[in-house]
Amino acid sequence: MTRTDATDSPLTPDITPASPAAGPAEDTPESLRQLDALLSGLTAQLAGWAERTTDWLGRTSRVTSTSVDKFVRPAVETLLQQPGSPIAGAGFIATLGLLAPDRSYMAWWQGDDMERVDALANFSPQPVSRYMRAEWFRVPVSTGKPHVTGPYIDLLCTDEYVCTFTYPVFRLGAIAGIVGMDVTAQKLELMVLPLLRQLGPTAAMVNQAGRAVVAVATSTDAGDAVRAAPGARSHPVGGHFTVLTAVEPAS
Amino acid sequence: MSLSPLGASRSLAALFTPIKSGGLVDEVCSRIELAIETGLLSAGQRLPNEVELASALGVSAVTTREALSQLRGQGLIRTVRGRSGGSFIADDALPSPDKARRRLASLTRLQITDLSLHYQAIASACAALAARRATPDDLETLHELAQGPGGGVTDPLAWRMTHSEFMLEVAAAARSARLARELLRIQAELGTLTLLPFGDEAFRAEASRLHEALASAIERQDPPASEALVRELIHNTSSWLLDELSAGPLSRKEAAHDPH
Numbered sequence: 001m002t003r004t005d006a007t008d009s010p011l012t013p014d015i016t017p018a019s020p021a022a023g024p025a026e027d028t029p030e031s032l033r034q035l036d037a038l039l040s041g042l043t044a045q046l047a048g049w050a051e052r053t054t055d056w057l058g059r060t061s062r063v064t065s066t067s068v069d070k071f072v073r074p075a076v077e078t079l080l081q082q083p084g085s086p087i088a089g090a091g092f093i094a095t096l097g098l099l100a101p102d103r104s105y106m107a108w109w110q111g112d113d114m115e116r117v118d119a120l121a122n123f124s125p126q127p128v129s130r131y132m133r134a135e136w137f138r139v140p141v142s143t144g145k146p147h148v149t150g151p152y153i154d155l156l157c158t159d160e161y162v163c164t165f166t167y168p169v170f171r172l173g174a175i176a177g178i179v180g181m182d183v184t185a186q187k188l189e190l191m192v193l194p195l196l197r198q199l200g201p202t203a204a205m206v207n208q209a210g211r212a213v214v215a216v217a218t219s220t221d222a223g224d225a226v227r228a229a230p231g232a233r234s235h236p237v238g239g240h241f242t243v244l245t246a247v248e249p250a251s
Numbered sequence: 252m253s254l255s256p257l258g259a260s261r262s263l264a265a266l267f268t269p270i271k272s273g274g275l276v277d278e279v280c281s282r283i284e285l286a287i288e289t290g291l292l293s294a295g296q297r298l299p300n301e302v303e304l305a306s307a308l309g310v311s312a313v314t315t316r317e318a319l320s321q322l323r324g325q326g327l328i329r330t331v332r333g334r335s336g337g338s339f340i341a342d343d344a345l346p347s348p349d350k351a352r353r354r355l356a357s358l359t360r361l362q363i364t365d366l367s368l369h370y371q372a373i374a375s376a377c378a379a380l381a382a383r384r385a386t387p388d389d390l391e392t393l394h395e396l397a398q399g400p401g402g403g404v405t406d407p408l409a410w411r412m413t414h415s416e417f418m419l420e421v422a423a424a425a426r427s428a429r430l431a432r433e434l435l436r437i438q439a440e441l442g443t444l445t446l447l448p449f450g451d452e453a454f455r456a457e458a459s460r461l462h463e464a465l466a467s468a469i470e471r472q473d474p475p476a477s478e479a480l481v482r483e484l485i486h487n488t489s490s491w492l493l494d495e496l497s498a499g500p501l502s503r504k505e506a507a508h509d510p511h
Contacts, residue, residue: 119307120286153423223426
């Protein structure tokens, strides 16, 4: 189901030089290059969609729930239904006031059958604080930069252990909301583990908070806090993650 | 009864039970009920029309119509005909202590104790894992929710919401999707019942203390203490409900104020 070779990635991988090597392995650059291409390919899709959404918002005089649905749904359908897609769900969430004063709006779908997520939230007279407060909304909106949240248990949408990738979108220069996608920790394991294995028996891909997302050693679970083992090399991949060639439990 | 391996296996038999028809209608109803219960839809509010609702929920208009009629039957919505008509959330749609008490009266002691044991098993596994896995963000949310719905609030509905959010946060911090889904299922099964103990000031005070203690035990990475505290919290709830059930139709707390 999941793409494990990334020769069709839209991005040219840009490998950051490794830190001083403790014991270079001949195959290191190739599996790392593939890992980076895989994850960059995923985020590039979101970046492209964010850019198209910003464009659309800029040239749409009146943003309504109908026009948002009409623009967002086909894009989500493409993301979710492309062959071997690792994306569990995707959508757009408006900042307060974009559609109407004090109102947010959510256009989010998940699964192969395009189930609409929390559709009733849009009929609520109150702003939907549970979305506004979530890390995957709050961070990109306040920093204006893309963000990856997790892995965390997502009890709002998928009821799964996921990473949520979110990108800010703008309307005439002002923040207008986010576009985002959920990728389950399982899918990331399927994508990343075969390549990670080639880097060493305790290699791991970690998030920006130093939590393992995928780890080779079975003693490390996704979500565990880890740190680089002595002599490990560190490589950024896909813009949001770091591959460490050897990790040990933090503290 | 057949003694073949297949016949003997109850779990397999459950797998082949046909999914009951009308499941989609029930699903739509439970979504709307949940939206009312969590305050997403409020009493007196007009619901979108059948077509809008059907398209938002991704179901057919027929399913929506059937769901609305079921909700009308339960008294959760009322429908007004004519130009300014439509479907509105009923004024008394919110889960009330009366409804909860009727539900309690329909249960046996065994059902309550068994549900409590199941809840304790799942929640204590979550609490122990949370004590190993919680991030600083998880801890911040746990402490915030442990404080209850805020100064001076006595509304049992608000307390019940904060309490169930707190329990879900424990499950989220445990980072097991299966355990979290099971906890959600148990909470749904408990439904309005937990509304009753939160109407009792002494229960609220003790629940608050246990919430705080549990958040702290998770923070100091103490799995045995976390397990014990979450068990106590759930045990308190079920003993309160069992006492209430034994007390009969007149609640011991409200008996003094009851006009009947």
